[in-house]
Amino acid sequence: MVPTYIYGFKLNNFEQEKKMYFYYSQFNSSHHYVLMSNSIERHLVWANDTEKWYQFWAQPITQCEIYNWCRNNATYTNSVDGKSPTCSCFKGFERESENLSGGCVRRTPLQCERNSNSSATVGDQPDEFYLMQGVKLPDLSY
Known part of the structure; x- marks a missing residue:
């Protein structure tokens, strides 16, 4: 995430506290952002002609x-x-x-957990990574 977005959002990482804070500074009173209890963020825009808020976008789109x-x-x-x-x-x-x-x-402990200082016993399978296709990591992951 870039430090400051055009809509006034800012993400600060306080490494000493081991915390991250997400800030929002309202740049225009005709825009509102609402974080719903179901984890959906809604961007609402005020329409002067109807004098009502309408949803400009929402995310995430799917669970x-x-x-x-x-x-x-x-x-x-x-x-x-x-x-x-x-x-x-x-x-x-x-x-x-x-x-x-x-x-x-x-299901089963890793080899390093089963055999702290000894080599694997007969029949033990070596630990390995499993390739997963079609999955997405969290947006803020490295």
Whole structure:
């Protein structure tokens, strides 16, 4: 994110406090930004002719874009019909609870957790990264 957007938003990173703050300075009283309880941000613009606010844009457009919607180690998939989206665990992970409220946890510990200073025993599979296609990292990730 660039430090200052044209609409008056600013993101400050206070590394010593280990906190980030998101600021907004209103540049024009005919524009309002509303963060809804469902994580949707709405940009509203005042129409002088109707004397009403109308929605100029909103984001995210789908639940899939809401950060950490499925919790840890899980991915969200939009359904074809748009009515039954699903959360599923990454390969090698399983649901922490039945309703996925806590996300997913690793099925088996990593080799470094099982064998602190010794080599792998016969039958152990080496740890590896799994290539995932068609997924998006959070906007602020490196």
